[in-house]
Amino acid sequence: MTTCVVMFRGPQLISGFIENVLLHDRTGSLSTLSPPMNGRASLMNSPFPRMDWRRARVLLPVLLSVACGEAPSLESLGTEESALGTPVTVAFQEQVSPSATYTGASDTTLLESTPGINSGADTTIRMDRDYPTSSGQVSNGLLRFDLSAIPANATVQSVRLTVFVKNATTGEGYFVHAAGRPWTEAQATWTNATSTTTWASGGASGAADRGATSFATLLPGATGSYGVDLNAEGVAAVQGWVQNAGTNHGFVVDAPTNMDGLELDSSESATLVNRPKLTVTYALPTSSGGTGLLGQYFTGANFQALTVERTDPTVNFDWGTNAPVSGLPADGFSVRWTGQVMPLYSQTYTFFTQSDDGVRLWVNGQQLVNNWTDHGSVENSGTVTLTANQKYDLQLEYYDSTNSSVAKLSWSSASQPKQIIPVDQLFPATAQQPGNPGLTGLDNTGKTIPDTNYAIPAGAIFLATNGNDSNAGTQAAPVATLNRAIALVPSGGTIVVRGGTYRDWYNNGAGNYKVATKPMTLQAYPHEQPWFDGTDLKPASAWTADGAGHWYMDWSTPSFCNGGYYNYKYDAQPTTNTGPCSHFDMYGDPANPAAGDPQMVFIDGTYVHEVKTLAEATPGNFFYDWTNRRIYLATNPTGHTVEVAARPIALVLGGTGYSLKGLGFKRYATNEYSGTTSAAVYIGATNGFVENCVFTQMAAGSLSLKPQGGVVRRSVFASNGFTAIGSNGSTNSNPVVPDGLLLEENIVNANNTERFGTNCSRSCAQAGVKIAHMNGFTVRNNVFEYNLNGAGFWCDEDCRGGVMVGNISRNNKIGIFYEVSDTGIIASNLIYDNTYAGIQTCSANTKIYNNTLVDNAAISIWIYDDSRNEQDRRGSDIGPDTANVDVSNNIMSGGNITTLKASRSDSNFTNTGPNTFFSGLDYNSYYRSGGSGKSLVNWVDTGGVNYTSLAAVRVDRGWETHGHDLASGGDPFFVNQSLRNYVVRPSSVAYNSGKPLPADVAQALGVPAGTVTSRGALNWPGR
Template identity: 30%
Template structure:
């Protein structure tokens, strides 16, 4: 029993979570408030073995409490009777003591919360009101005092990062749509015209426009063009044949899912609208009518902190959204409450002299005509439920969006569900859960896309939220885009995404990770910026054939978190397998490596980080070298002596505790990595614009490796060039 168990504590309740998985410990901080890191206070076994008993974790969704017990024990039965849900085996330990060789792990209780602790720690707990409930299980006795190899805590907590002395963001200012009403496109002579002053009985000519976009689409020929005059169109639009839908030159066109609301009456400190009968389905998952999971990391909504996240109701006062609350007593300025039983809508902001609008429509635009084009259009205030997928759905191949803004969707803004789609200068912002969703989005090109300020309803970071999440897709290219400022991950590839390129893009200021590559394969990341992400700059998790060249990392949690866990592509019916690809798929093993890291600038992580280079195998099977992880030609900067460790480096089966190196010199001499790399401590290596300082620039040619032709082609730079960080 030599596998470390990570323990996280909720400072508000004192309850704790114990897990053998470092990534779960990390997520417990961001999703469930277990923000106090208690390290690895004891060890157990992650696999079954003779003489060991299975330790099950049980979860009480009502009290938000975990307890770990021996399978089949009286404690197990007691917990189930008290409403705890069995989450299955988490690790293995001894049910009984072995004289002189084990120590008890006790379960302590206070105010209905459980906490595991050794007897030594338990004395402190008892002094603060905790009571010993029972011995939960036994683990190896603590060794005699010595100087053991340090065991790093794999994942830090994620407080908001402090200001970074090296400057502000490297945001890609060119990303995103033109302002609605700024785009100009030529119109063919046979175009169909739509105007708010038109009539659906008209011919659709420029002098006799129709009134609704749907009517314009209906009478347009296949391959035709529908031109929409400026105004607000409160309708749900379906494109069912190939067509171009565009704004009239320099006129602002909005598809709007809300309706003006008047007739407010004062009601104490609130204002009330009677007879509000609009209802939306608030199913919190992708299955209509299904309850939310109570299993951590599969639960969409935190019922304690943001219980209304999945409710699609929306109210806007002078264009600004109000936050929905769960009872009238909670209504205050900036919030609203819908009493569905009485059909009364309450707001806390005085509507006098203001425009109040509330969402009444689920979908904005369903694109079911292959090779259609939508450009120069704004979409706002639609209220899809989670299972509706998005306000705008691309359901046929070859579709193009250009200069399109999608704002204030109740859950997800845009979904790409077919191949050969092109997104050019598209802005997605203010989505309640996720900016952009994608599945089966093969050969997708995203150019100058801006996805920002999404998940503003604060869904849990997992299973889905943030700027963009794609699964089961092949051939994604992201260029000159920005996935920044989201509550969650910036861009998340998960469940068998193959062959992606990210270049000249910005992944910054996200509360999660800038770019998360999970159980996928073949990725090139180059010439991009990762700044001030609270978790990681890039996380590579069970993803193979990854090349990370010429990026700039400043002010993140761990800048590069490169990890392997126990998942493998060994079950053809696993939901993460792309069902379109023949199985087994040798190109998609869900294993880490090879990962090539070259010519990057890695500087000044936050105090939440404990390393600059972080390579770990949580399954304790392979060394970093065996996984094919290599570093060279990178430059490292620590303005202070923190973090203490420059590198954490997996030793696989040799030792479950990875190497930790405090200096680049030690990292080089032990591993043979970074023959050309440089380290700077006590000085900044980039300026306020994230450009190299003169001291670092002067050694650029001797530190950087020559850019290989395959990477040069992928990221659009000159082969053989020697550059540090982004261009």
């Protein structure tokens, strides 16, 4: 008896063994058993990037048996049948099955005799070790089937390949291997896999071109239909293709020795039934683990008062004229369902709503349905392309006005018959804690990158920490640097970045950045965390003790500050405001006098403060001797991890069409002065797209982008030295063009850590986000928080057409600042606990509607006219004087110094004052927690008046005839202010008492024009 012992240390190594070990060679004998040293390494090149333990238990007995010289039948998988449903068998055959519309089969012949000729349109696949006869030249076959109709969570149980033989063969047979790289049927030749990529060796015979293990042997002794079952390794490979379609490169068919030729009908054969066919039997789990959606039921047709929270298994309700749950009225209620939906197929899905009355649906952030009107039961629908087995955010909103109430949610796709979305495919959101309004699914500290699962397109270039720049850039042979990856990727192509840390930047090889000019996508490998890091690790051996309690290292960084770092010392920048590191008036905070220096040091992962003299250097800080180019620590580096900022920037992108998805950028030595090195990623290109990225711990800025077509979504900007996001639009250019910048669902947290701008006089620009000269932009559903010494969001100098809606801005100096600009909407924002003002604006033609402002220290809303104007020396950089401002439906609450301030900033006759500011100032609700003696409205025009009541404002100014003036008792507005639940309660005077919304505000908020709402914010992240 033979004993086979295989030892593992934990489930990760078992998974690694399943995924990576070479089980046996084509003769059935064991070749190697070499499990990886750790679970992480086993996942790097795995065909099963998301293998779960259930599936591992299914495959492990099979693979161990093979490893031990046994050959179990696939029926032995029955031990897991209790977790799987009834087996399903589906055949894939061009224009035959699964349906006559299936066109997912590809095949071709690779001919050594004509190495540049493509045979993809031939009706025959030819394999021969001597073709043409007596030439000694080889022909091989390629064959691939699109398997995306199989759900990604399926467990593959058997696979059979059926072909029609035109010329039988004898001998050892032709072996079926996995193809190792993408190829194109209409382009593949003996030398090339595609028109732009070559095989490692001609005929797809290199180690990177095909797997070493054979899945089956083709040895037909007669013409006609012929089929073979794939062995366990073949089944495992197909399982990987089902889970990740991007790894499905199909089969290479070849013989190891000289044999008779074998000819098969191809997918171009005129006889449909003779075309190659792959038959797969699979089973689905009895449950995908879904439990439904979080249902939040509100009293009021516009989500006014949260009454009940529960998990609804499906959305399939016909309540008739009854109340949906106890405690809600039968009419005049609303429901918000939130969570995630997981499709079974990588296809375009149609989502259907059946509703009576209003309904809105978002999937993956895309609005598919918007019928927010009173109506009878009607069906609406929208489409979106989804990837199998990936969870997508879903939000469904519904309201009932009167009479019957119906709410149903269904879906369909090419492989999914129309049905109510079942409970197994729905996953509820976590109920939002009232005391923590904000975005879910994002880490506001910036320490983790959002989980992603982006599809990998054919021909992608792979970048990996274990790569080599001499490699071809395939998944099996990745490159190591951004320089090489960008050189290899074709225009419009994709770079897939594996997890790990890359101390790297795109540079010219001579110490300066390089501008990438071809459109491309850089994206994370599914479920991995790739970080680009601007520091270098400096071991203890790199440092020398000076005998006085310091350790030093010679350190020169001429690439900093756009190559001008050594032109002027960081604390002596020219007063002409020409940089190169900082504007002259932006550094010098007493708590951080070295802010203008991009140098950074991290000890054991923690940033240490920079001081200006060696005498000040103590443990926990560092000193940079700019004159002698030497860096000093006061902490012995022995036993510590010391990292020093070495690169000013990660990427400079120019042209158009860049996407960054699922990537992290940290600790680059950016500078405050505006320029190319002012941000770790500088997108000087139109149509830039940033999603699910993290930017953290830069010396100054983190992201700068050209606004035309720019989108920044679901990303985190945290703990950067200066303003996190900057963008400069077109209103000061000639000609002025639409910008259209979109900032959506981002967290901008704790930036300006270097305390820039404390005593600024001319160059003030510190904020979480600072944009300028923007001709059309939208900022919605973001969280701006704890940004030091500046605004959460700030648009400055001739911005036009700005829409700022649904944001949270808290614990900044100013919540939202719209300065010397023209035309804007600031609506439905939740703004609280800012250390100075909630909303500050000196802009014309601006609507400030339905904002909730609570406990902003000095002022809730400040409207003023800047002393500058369009006629002064700065010309078109400045918007018109403040006029036609409409301030309505806002709630202003708390212990402010003054609640509403309206003031003229200059007595110059060309400037305006509050007597002429307003086109509307009404329907606002005021509450002064300190009592009625405090200033309610501060009005400064030709003279100054502090109004302590709205009654006085009505008499003197004629405004606020519908305003609420409350100054006693507890909070009069919210469900629970102490728990940060800022929903207006039904018993409040602010409930359903707002002014009807004008058309442009209603459109920005996604409600019908003329809608009457409660005062205050309608929606914000986390509500």
